[in-house]
Amino acid sequence: MNARDTLILAALKVLEEGGEATFSTRSVLSIAGLSAPTLYHHFGNADGLLSAATTVAFEQFLNRKYAAEQGDDASAALTNGWDDYVLFAAERPRLYAAMLSRVLAGGEIPAARQAFDLLRIQLRRIEVDGQLATDVESAADWMWASVNSASLLFVTAHLRGSKTPTNNVLKSLRDGSLNAILRQQKD
Secondary structure, three states, X not given: OOHHHHHHHHHXXXXXXXXXXXXXXXXXXXXXXXXXXXXXXXXXXXHHHHHHHHHHHHHHHHHHHHHHOOOOOHHHHHHHHHHXXXXXXXXXXXXXXXXXXXXXXXXOOHHHHHHHHHHHHHHHHHHHOOOEOOOHHHHXXXXXXXXXXXXXXXXXXXXXXXXXXXXXXXXXXXXXXXXXXXXXXXX
C-alpha cells in the first residue's frame, strides 16, 4: 500500500474511533507509521487529509448504496437503501458525524451529491411505476430527512444515555416516510 492510502486509512481509523474532535496529524501519523513531511507532501495540511479521508468514506458509503438499491422493485430498493444508510451510521457513527460535518462546512464531495442523486433516481423509478403519491423533490426531502434523523440517533446516543435507538423507532421513521410518499395499495 502506498503512503497516501496508508495515511487515509489511518485518518479513517482516527475518525471512527474518536471522531473529528480527536483528529490530529500526530494521531494519524502514529497509526500510519509515517512522517509529517509525507503527510504534507500528499495532502498539504491536516485539513487536506481530513477532506481526503471523508471523501473516501463517502465513496465507501456510495458503493454500499449502489449495492443496496439494486433490484427490479423500486420501492423495495428504496427501503433497502434507507436501511443500509442507517446501518452505515450505526456501524460508524463517529465517521458518519465527521462526514456530515464536512458537508455542513460546505465541502464539495462528489460522492455525497451522488448519494442524493441516487435517491432521486430511485424515486423517479417509483414515479414511473405509478407508485409515487407526491413529486420527486418532496419525496426526496421526506426520505432524506427521515434517514438522517434515524442516523443521528446513533451519532447522539451518548446524549440520550442509550447505545442505540429501538427498532420500533427506526421502523416508524422509515415507514412513516414511505407511507407519506407512496400510493397506498388497495386490496
